[in-house]
Amino acid sequence: MSDISLETSTVPLYHEVADRIIGLIDSGTYPPGSRIPSIRMLSQNLAVSINTVREAYWLLETRRIIEGRSQSGYFVRRRIPARPSTTFQTDREIAPRVLDPCTLCTAAPLPDTPYKGWALALGSPDPKLFPVRALSARLAAVAREANPSSVAYAASFGMETLRREIARQSVEAGIFLSPEDFLVTSGCLDAISLAIEATCLPGDTVALESPAYHDFLALLQSKGLKVLEIPATSEEGINLDVLEWALANHPVKVVLSIPTHSNPIGGTLPEDRRQALVTMLARRGIPLIEDDTYGELSYAGPRPRACKSWDTDGSVIYCSSISKTLAPGYRVGWVSGGRWHEQLCRLKRLYSGTAPSPTQMAVAAFFRDGNYSRHLRQLRARLAEQAGAMSAVIAEHFPSGTRLSRPHGGFFLWVELPSRIDSMSLYEESHLEGVYFRPGRIFSASGAFGNCLRLCSGTWNPDVEAALVRLGQMACARA
Amino acid sequence: MSDISLETSTVPLYHEVADRIIGLIDSGTYPPGSRIPSIRMLSQNLAVSINTVREAYWLLETRRIIEGRSQSGYFVRRRIPARPSTTFQTDREIAPRVLDPCTLCTAAPLPDTPYKGWALALGSPDPKLFPVRALSARLAAVAREANPSSVAYAASFGMETLRREIARQSVEAGIFLSPEDFLVTSGCLDAISLAIEATCLPGDTVALESPAYHDFLALLQSKGLKVLEIPATSEEGINLDVLEWALANHPVKVVLSIPTHSNPIGGTLPEDRRQALVTMLARRGIPLIEDDTYGELSYAGPRPRACKSWDTDGSVIYCSSISKTLAPGYRVGWVSGGRWHEQLCRLKRLYSGTAPSPTQMAVAAFFRDGNYSRHLRQLRARLAEQAGAMSAVIAEHFPSGTRLSRPHGGFFLWVELPSRIDSMSLYEESHLEGVYFRPGRIFSASGAFGNCLRLCSGTWNPDVEAALVRLGQMACARA
Numbered sequence: 040m041s042d043i044s045l046e047t048s049t050v051p052l053y054h055e056v057a058d059r060i061i062g063l064i065d066s067g068t069y070p071p072g073s074r075i076p077s078i079r080m081l082s083q084n085l086a087v088s089i090n091t092v093r094e095a096y097w098l099l100e101t102r103r104i105i106e107g108r109s110q111s112g113y114f115v116r117r118r119i120p121a122r123p124s125t126t127f128q129t130d131r132e133i134a135p136r137v138l139d140p141c142t143l144c145t146a147a148p149l150p151d152t153p154y155k156g157w158a159l160a161l162g163s164p165d166p167k168l169f170p171v172r173a174l175s176a177r178l179a180a181v182a183r184e185a186n187p188s189s190v191a192y193a194a195s196f197g198m199e200t201l202r203r204e205i206a207r208q209s210v211e212a213g214i215f216l217s218p219e220d221f222l223v224t225s226g227c228l229d230a231i232s233l234a235i236e237a238t239c240l241p242g243d244t245v246a247l248e249s250p251a252y253h254d255f256l257a258l259l260q261s262k263g264l265k266v267l268e269i270p271a272t273s274e275e276g277i278n279l280d281v282l283e284w285a286l287a288n289h290p291v292k293v294v295l296s297i298p299t300h301s302n303p304i305g306g307t308l309p310e311d312r313r314q315a316l317v318t319m320l321a322r323r324g325i326p327l328i329e330d331d332t333y334g335e336l337s338y339a340g341p342r343p344r345a346c347k348s349w350d351t352d353g354s355v356i357y358c359s360s361i362s363k364t365l366a367p368g369y370r371v372g373w374v375s376g377g378r379w380h381e382q383l384c385r386l387k388r389l390y391s392g393t394a395p396s397p398t399q400m401a402v403a404a405f406f407r408d409g410n411y412s413r414h415l416r417q418l419r420a421r422l423a424e425q426a427g428a429m430s431a432v433i434a435e436h437f438p439s440g441t442r443l444s445r446p447h448g449g450f451f452l453w454v455e456l457p458s459r460i461d462s463m464s465l466y467e468e469s470h471l472e473g474v475y476f477r478p479g480r481i482f483s484a485s486g487a488f489g490n491c492l493r494l495c496s497g498t499w500n501p502d503v504e505a506a507l508v509r510l511g512q513m514a515c516a517r518a
Numbered sequence: 519m520s521d522i523s524l525e526t527s528t529v530p531l532y533h534e535v536a537d538r539i540i541g542l543i544d545s546g547t548y549p550p551g552s553r554i555p556s557i558r559m560l561s562q563n564l565a566v567s568i569n570t571v572r573e574a575y576w577l578l579e580t581r582r583i584i585e586g587r588s589q590s591g592y593f594v595r596r597r598i599p600a601r602p603s604t605t606f607q608t609d610r611e612i613a614p615r616v617l618d619p620c621t622l623c624t625a626a627p628l629p630d631t632p633y634k635g636w637a638l639a640l641g642s643p644d645p646k647l648f649p650v651r652a653l654s655a656r657l658a659a660v661a662r663e664a665n666p667s668s669v670a671y672a673a674s675f676g677m678e679t680l681r682r683e684i685a686r687q688s689v690e691a692g693i694f695l696s697p698e699d700f701l702v703t704s705g706c707l708d709a710i711s712l713a714i715e716a717t718c719l720p721g722d723t724v725a726l727e728s729p730a731y732h733d734f735l736a737l738l739q740s741k742g743l744k745v746l747e748i749p750a751t752s753e754e755g756i757n758l759d760v761l762e763w764a765l766a767n768h769p770v771k772v773v774l775s776i777p778t779h780s781n782p783i784g785g786t787l788p789e790d791r792r793q794a795l796v797t798m799l800a801r802r803g804i805p806l807i808e809d810d811t812y813g814e815l816s817y818a819g820p821r822p823r824a825c826k827s828w829d830t831d832g833s834v835i836y837c838s839s840i841s842k843t844l845a846p847g848y849r850v851g852w853v854s855g856g857r858w859h860e861q862l863c864r865l866k867r868l869y870s871g872t873a874p875s876p877t878q879m880a881v882a883a884f885f886r887d888g889n890y891s892r893h894l895r896q897l898r899a900r901l902a903e904q905a906g907a908m909s910a911v912i913a914e915h916f917p918s919g920t921r922l923s924r925p926h927g928g929f930f931l932w933v934e935l936p937s938r939i940d941s942m943s944l945y946e947e948s949h950l951e952g953v954y955f956r957p958g959r960i961f962s963a964s965g966a967f968g969n970c971l972r973l974c975s976g977t978w979n980p981d982v983e984a985a986l987v988r989l990g991q992m993a994c995a996r997a
Contacts, residue, residue, distance in 0.1 A: 166666035166670040171666050172664045175664035175669075178660075182654045182655070182658035182660075185651045185654035187648070188847070189654060191642075191846055192846040193847055225704055225870040225871065225874075228870060229869060232868070232870065241719075241720060257864075258868045263719075367671040368672055370873065386740060389711070390707065390869075391849070392705045392849060393849065396847035401661075
């Protein structure tokens with residue numbers, strides 16, 4: 040963690056202690072099954088309070104990394120090795136690719152109605168984790184007022200009352216902008232679609248993390264753009280060395296990135312490299328489209344500062360939404376477009392007009408009353424628990440040789456099965472039993488990730504657990 | 519009116535009587551100021567009931583065409599000559615044009631906050647004419663339920679409950695389709711934007727009525743398309759002879775049309791030419807994007823059947839919304855995309871995801887309870903009155919030589935000032951006094967319509983009337 044990040048956010052001490060233990064486990068000092076130091080001993084060794092260590096161990100238990108056994112102490116659980124931090128994947132060619140719509144979009148279709156193992160394939164948390172009653176109460180209050188402004192066209196860039204709350208909320212990401220700097224959109228994908236439209240012409244090349252969110256690939260394909268996939272890992276996000284090499288060797292028009300808890304691998308670019316990324320692009324006059332939708336969902340440490348917070352010349356187009364944190368169905372997202380902001384406002388007005396008024400008003404009221412921060416704390420804790428529980432089930436039921444990401448937030452787990460298992464053909468089998476997931480191959484135009492899969496840990500209940508166990512059995516049968 | 523239209527809709531007899539009188543006034547049989555036959559006499563002459571004639575005269579009074587004077591009978595009011603039905607405007611070249619964004623979008627800016635004469639420039643009725651309380655009550659009921667499905671992602675093509683109501687409502691336009699044939703969008707412009715995206719590539723040519731809705735021109739410009747403007751009149755809509763000639767002589771990819779109460783001239787293509795239009799395009803394999811947003815707002819006769827009702831091979835992409843009839847701020851529109859429907863669904867999902875759930879649910883409930891038809895009847899009557907009142911003020915206060923459209927529905931009046939008056943320069947003067955309107959030049963890429971203006975009759979109150987009178991004075995000073 041860099042000095043910069045410590046200036047703006049203080050990591051609770053118990054997080055640091057927990058990270059220290061994880062490091063010792065990862066390095067093999069404490070292998071699976073072994074006992075780790077007692078609370079009292081570690082407190083003395085690290086010169087921190089008993090309480091701090093207790094909280095650290097509680098965090099590690101929550102994340103299913105250790106388990107307490109009565110009278111015996113704390114033990115390392117059986118864990119799956121984390122995906123290694125590959126640096127430069129020399130087996131894959133780094134070059135712009137024209138996307139083939141067939142492989143991307145028709146592969147691995149998802150039914151439109153819930154089913155037993157359906158939630159494993161989703162891209163958002165269980166709606167039960169959202170404060171449905173509190174938010175609905177705000178909407179009911181807006182509706183009861185029956186103000187003509189609730190049915191009239193809103194200002195095309197969004198209601199001022201909401202943009203003010205968005206500006207306030209963005210301070211948490213280190214972004215200090217005024218309400219006028221934000222445009223309300225219909226979710227984050229709308230913001231990104233507008234940003235792409237404002238900065239690219241058909242035939243241009245867009246660089247993005249690989250594996251990449253499959254809807255990004257489909258969006259770029261539909262706009263006639265080429266993609267340049269830059270290797271990323273679940274530990275460190277996009278590889279800046281490869282990106283720099285790619286910028287020097289290919290005509291990249293825009294970089295599109297999810298720097299925090301990315302989709303699909305849950306990778307996070309360390310804070311000390313974010314400034315380097317922003318500077319690298321600004322120097323070349325290349326816009327960075329930053330998708331910060333998962334930024335509020337850090338559960339193993341503080342919320343990382345957004346890349347936008349280092350933007351000095353308006354070259355970062357910052358996009359976010361409440362779709363992963365509060366209410367996907369409200370379709371409220373936003374963008375702060377830097378140099379392109381005026382153009383984004385114009386395109387938004389032309390393509391779909393304003394965002395709906397009542398939902399904007401309800402979200403603004405919810406934010407204003409201070410509910411959002413409280414809700415986020417609860418949501419993060421639940422997501423951490425669920426990711427831990429799901430990781431434990433994978434450790435127990437998936438084939439030996441499986442590797443698993445260890446995200447610090449969000450709700451995606453990235454699974455690497457032994458290389459001989461093809462996840463697309465696993466999907467062909469599993470979805471007949473109602474067990475869905477996202478096969479790795481849909482996250483790239485390169486044909487890579489054939490043995491990988493993306494699982495959503497946003498929903499956790501006995502049905503989902505049973506589906507996951509069954510998926511593990513099917514994978515084992517192929518191992 | 520063709521046989522076909524009489525099969526599906528019966529014009530009330532008093533409308534026919536009123537039309538007969540208008541014909542006699544237009545032909546000069548009854549000049550302004552002259553007395554028309556008494557109710558009793560006309561009842562005998564036409565062999566219709568006294569009541570029928572009374573209703574016809576009431577309609578003509580409402581539309582400010584005649585006035586009753588106590589003890590003396592009914593007299594023709596001073597009227598402005600209707601805009602002549604020009605056929606082929608030989609002074610304007612019919613050829614594809616590349617649009618210049620500057621003249622289209624930065625011209626005649628509109629402030630974002632209401633002001634005295636602001637409503638004259640708008641593109642929707644006064645929100646006070648909408649059933650705000652009834653619709654808000656439906657939204658409050660949805661919110662009170664606090665169903666998780668109200669915050670979760672909806673099916674990407676829209677909620678089934680709403681699509682069912684849309685399918686029912688479309689029967690009024692002669693369209694018999696099932697809920698699965700509709701995709702819910704964020705207003706009509708979203709539908710049209712998706713339709714353009716699905717059917718065109720940059721550099722293609724789109725044919726549309728001229729004068730054309732300025733946001734259509736801006737949308738096409740932003741997508742790198744050329745426009746081919748086909749003359750249209752407020753009486754008869756698009757000129758099919760010119761269109762046929764244009765299709766034979768230019769590479770038209772798509773025709774985009776508002777066949778009913780169009781924006782900006784309020785023109786309506788007669789029903790007996792709609793089938794010809796659909797057939798002409800289907801024969802050439804050219805899709806018709808039909809914007810039927812104003813279709814429900816016919817006040818001088820029955821609602822015309824949509825072009826889509828004659829579509830036999832899926833070549834009509836039908837787009838509509840509630841933005842002009844119920845709640846612009848709810849952003850609920852829809853499209854039935856014929857052959858392109860699947861592609862539209864895919865693009866919608868990629869670009870902005872689903873439409874918001876709560877507003878979809880509220881609109882569905884409002885439709886289901888049968889409120890929409892009742893509301894539309896009241897709205898049409900008010901729009902007819904307002905158009906009449908505004909026409910009368912224009913007749914009294916605008917320069918001699920002014921010509922005015924006589925729409926049969928919607929809420930736009932198209933004014934042709936004497937040719938020496940430039941409406942853009944009039945705008946430069948009037949907007950300093952808070953009197954806004956849409957200068958004719960923004961509705962074309964050809965530089966035509968310099969002496970024209972579009973006025974919105976959707977709002978009528980003393981402030982708007984004062985602004986209109988003032989505008990007339992400023993125009994007179996230039997005459």
